[in-house]
Amino acid sequence: MGISLRNTVGFMALALVLASCGGGYDPGGRGVAQQSQEIKWGRNQNPPAAKVAGLNAWVEGFKGQARAQGISDATLSLAFRDVVYNPEVVRRSQNQAEFKKSLWEYLENAVSEKRQTNGRAALAQYNGVLSRVEASYGVDKEVVTAVWGMESTYGERRGDLPLIEALSTLSYEGYRGGFFRSQLMAALRILQSGDIDPGHMTGSWAGAMGHTQFIPTTYLAYAADFTGDGRRDIWSNDPSDSLASTANYLSKSGWQRGLPAAVEVTLPAGFNTGLSGKGKRRSVAEWQSLGIRQATSRPLPPAGASAELLLPGGAQGAAFLITRNFHAILRYNNADSYALAVAHLADRIAGYPGLANPWPANHPGLRLEQRKEMQSLLTARGFDTQGVDGNVGSNTTNAIRAYQQSRGLPVTGEPSAALIEQLRRG
Secondary structure, three states: OOOOOOOOOOOOOOOOOOOOOOOOOOOOOOOHHHHHHHHHHOOOOOOOHHHHHHHHHHHHHHHHHHHHOOOOHHHHHHHHOOOOOOHHHHHHHHOOOOOOOOHHHHHHHHOOHHHHHHHHHHHHHOHHHHHHHHHHHOOOHHHHHHHHHHHHOOOOOOOOEEHHHHHHHHHHOOOOOOHHHHHHHHHHHHHHHOOOOHHHOEEOOOOOEOOOOEOHHHHHHHOOOOOOOOOOOOOOOOOHHHHHHHHHHHHHOOOOOOOOOEEEEEOOOOOOHHHOOOOOOEEHHHHHHOOOEEOOOOOOOOOOOEEEEEOOOOOOOOEEEEOHHHHHHHHHOOOHHHHHHHHHHHHHHHOOOOOOOOOOOOOOOOOHHHHHHHHHHHHHOOOOOOOOOOOOOHHHHHHHHHHHHHOOOOOOOOOOHHHHHHHHHO
8 A cells, every 4th residue: 555654653665675684785886786776775876956945954963962862973973974965765755645545445455365365374374473472462472564565565565764854854845744753762772772783774764674564663662672681673584572672562552451442233223323433332232132243253342342333335334333443543543444454364363364344335436356457458458557456546547537538438547347338349
């Protein structure tokens, strides 16, 4: 998914983390590998001299603020030694998704068959670690695995940019007010603690780090040294510290052991949907007395547990009873779609079935396979969508408009079932 800034922990990372990035930026005598890194990081883009000078001056001023907050000169020297103005960071910050996916589009992509399969494989591979994490923090290992899958595709996409450089560039540009300055100060505290060195401190353009995409302030509050080596290392290929850190975060956010976060339910005919919504809590027993039943083999929470009824697609769409653990996930990422995706992905990893009613009646959107078919047909008709991935961005929208214009149709750029039928007819 296209990343967007969040209120809490993570960001979906953008690219594979690089296993060895500790050499720093050496302006002279660089080898091919180092030059390749610089191209990936955007250091080959020759930013305006005024930007370079401006960042350098800003850094000197920020160092004074950091010293006043206890950051040593040694840490500052190491942290900023190789920092340059990075246009790639600015480009990525401005390249947000051009459309907002519906909940159903989001869930379909987030809980894809591939992510389920890879999640089961990750759980099997790291079952020992995840079982110990569950025993230590009380958070279901499937939930921790699901967060891992959502945040970095089980460690494949941890972020590849030098963190101090990215945060410095964004702070200098004044992006998001004081948020990135606070993250930069926290990152310096992490360096000063000795958990990581500047060369290996990589992340997304927005400062999210490691397997489960902690931002620096969250790292300082919740990161755990689960391996016992004296370092809270969320960057290495070993995910142990990251997985424990995520469980620690959820635990301290109110997670209750053994309680499902969300369970799909069915509503009786004529149900009063005014009873739904966050903040309208009833015991599960009360919900059952109103005719609510589990929709699949996934059991309801215990009868005495407090729950709310969530109807994200209206009365005709999938319905969920959500518990305090759903709200704990919201502390990780404050979006109902994210919390539902984590809860449902965890269930699928655990072996429970898919949603019984995943698509609201009369929903105007297209399913993923329909969007792929539309892109394939457009491209075959000479209106190239620049790929068949099911994501309807500017390339697909422009292709739709060009097709509609060529056929004398209203030029809306909107995907639809009617458009697919027209494309099928040629």
